[in-house]
Amino acid sequence: MKDKILLTLGLLLIYRLGSNVVLPGIDPESLTDLQNQADGGILGILNAFTGGAFAKASILALGIMPYISASIVIQLLGMAVPAIQKMQKEGESGRKKMTQITRYLTILIAGAQAPGYIANLVAQNAQITLDPFLFSVLAWTVLVSGTIFAMWLGERITDKGIGNGISLLIMVGIIASLPQAFMQELLAKIGAQGGGWVVFVIEIAFLYLVIMFAIALVQAVRKIPVQYAKQAVGGRNFTAPSSRSFIPLKVNAAGVMPIIFAQAIMFIPASVIGYMGSDNESLSGIMTVLGNIQGFWYNFTFAMLIILFTYFYTAIQVNTNTIADDLKRNGGFVPGIKPGKATAEYMDNVLSKITLPGSLLLAFVAILPAIAMQTGMSTSWAYFYGGTSLLIIVGVVLDTLQQIESYLLNRHYDGLMKSGRVAGRSATSAI
Numbered sequence: 490m491k492d493k494i495l496l497t498l499g500l501l502l503i504y505r506l507g508s509n510v511v512l513p514g515i516d517p518e519s520l521t522d523l524q525n526q527a528d529g530g531i532l533g534i535l536n537a538f539t540g541g542a543f544a545k546a547s548i549l550a551l552g553i554m555p556y557i558s559a560s561i562v563i564q565l566l567g568m569a570v571p572a573i574q575k576m577q578k579e580g581e582s583g584r585k586k587m588t589q590i591t592r593y594l595t596i597l598i599a600g601a602q603a604p605g606y607i608a609n610l611v612a613q614n615a616q617i618t619l620d621p622f623l624f625s626v627l628a629w630t631v632l633v634s635g636t637i638f639a640m641w642l643g644e645r646i647t648d649k650g651i652g653n654g655i656s657l658l659i660m661v662g663i664i665a666s667l668p669q670a671f672m673q674e675l676l677a678k679i680g681a682q683g684g685g686w687v688v689f690v691i692e693i694a695f696l697y698l699v700i701m702f703a704i705a706l707v708q709a710v711r712k713i714p715v716q717y718a719k720q721a722v723g724g725r726n727f728t729a730p731s732s733r734s735f736i737p738l739k740v741n742a743a744g745v746m747p748i749i750f751a752q753a754i755m756f757i758p759a760s761v762i763g764y765m766g767s768d769n770e771s772l773s774g775i776m777t778v779l780g781n782i783q784g785f786w787y788n789f790t791f792a793m794l795i796i797l798f799t800y801f802y803t804a805i806q807v808n809t810n811t812i813a814d815d816l817k818r819n820g821g822f823v824p825g826i827k828p829g830k831a832t833a834e835y836m837d838n839v840l841s842k843i844t845l846p847g848s849l850l851l852a853f854v855a856i857l858p859a860i861a862m863q864t865g866m867s868t869s870w871a872y873f874y875g876g877t878s879l880l881i882i883v884g885v886v887l888d889t890l891q892q893i894e895s896y897l898l899n900r901h902y903d904g905l906m907k908s909g910r911v912a913g914r915s916a917t918s919a920i
Contacts, residue, residue, distance in 0.1 A: 656749075
């Protein structure tokens with residue numbers, strides 16, 4: 490496990506170093522306008538997702554978001570395209586095919602987003618030291634290659650490291666801005682007009698409560714009791730030792746994926762406007778509305794997308810028909826409910842009821858930063874009071890710790906089994 494952790498830390502370090510490498514042909518001193526643009530609003534969130542690479546005109550400026558967008562498209566197509574539905578049911582071989590398709594689609598999306606980013610660089614007065622055409626070709630190639638490299642790092646962390654590679658890359662990018670945001674908020678609050686230490690301590694206490702609420706939301710479950718019928722074994726009735734158990738259905742079975750998916754959709758207007766230019770008045774009006782993270786329409790649209798994706802991802806993650814079939818095959822049933830189709834409908838009904846409050850609470854936590862900004866908090870500090878940043882950090886940390894715990898537990902059992910076999914051989918030899 491130590492090797493997995495060290496490998497993961499090494500790959501994350503490489504990702505963070507790459508986020509500070511500026512595109513060839515760009516004068517780093519001329520990026521003031523770009524950094525001001527990425528200070529707040531929807532582009533501020535995008536900059537946080539890329540760990541500051543967006544504002545630095547880095548080779549990893551597009552980050553891992555094209556891969557997230559590609560995953561959204563593939564999963565949406567899985568509901569409508571029979572060929573993809575077939576792949577989803579083919580097990581490991583189908584998963585490999587879908588992964589390969591997602592990779593190709595990631596390259597296409599990154600290739601489409603790169604010109605928009607380059608056009609935005611020019612619009613923000615970035616000084617280009619190369620021939621404009623040569624720079625455009627070179628920057629496009631580097632940006633697409635940077636996304637492919639980030640995708641490769643995430644997959645290596647998933648396969649060879651501690652898992653959750655893509656989510657860890659996003660989380661590390663978000664956490665990278667935490668120390669600076671903390672110090673800025675601290676200095677602002679202890680200043681003459683800030684309210685002093687009392688206000689800052691209240692903010693920290695409120696942040697703690699929000700974190701506890703987010704953890705409870707991610708971990709909350711509803712248990713459905715399951716009874717196992719007696720089976721005839723050797724002419725006698727036999728009841729399994731654990732004749733009564735539970736099926737845990739999470740209130741938020743989708744985890745943080747609805748937040749990531751919804752946020753990726755909210756980035757689309759900014760990408761389109763960056764590609765087509767900001768001179769178009771109608772497009773600029775849309776960006777003003779959907780780019781204002783404190784505005785009503787941004788938060789309303791964001792919340793609706795989260796609720797929609799929560800139901801969508803829960804339907805993908807939890808197959809009630811499969812659970813009901815497995816119960817029936819093993820002699821299990823929900824007390825008072827007929828096995829088979831009736832059990833599947835019952836669990837689907839329960840899941841729908843608990844997903845609704847779960848999705849509403851998820852949406853509420855997601856728009857908390859806008860409420861925090863209204864109280865006078867700085868934008869960068871308010872990002873951590875809920876929203877995409879906090880839920881991703883909480884969800885990824887909990888999932889990663891669970892994976893580490895599962896790995897250590899399996900290794901512990903393997904060690905016990907190995908010790909047992911060795912002891913057995915020794916005993917046999919002695920006899």
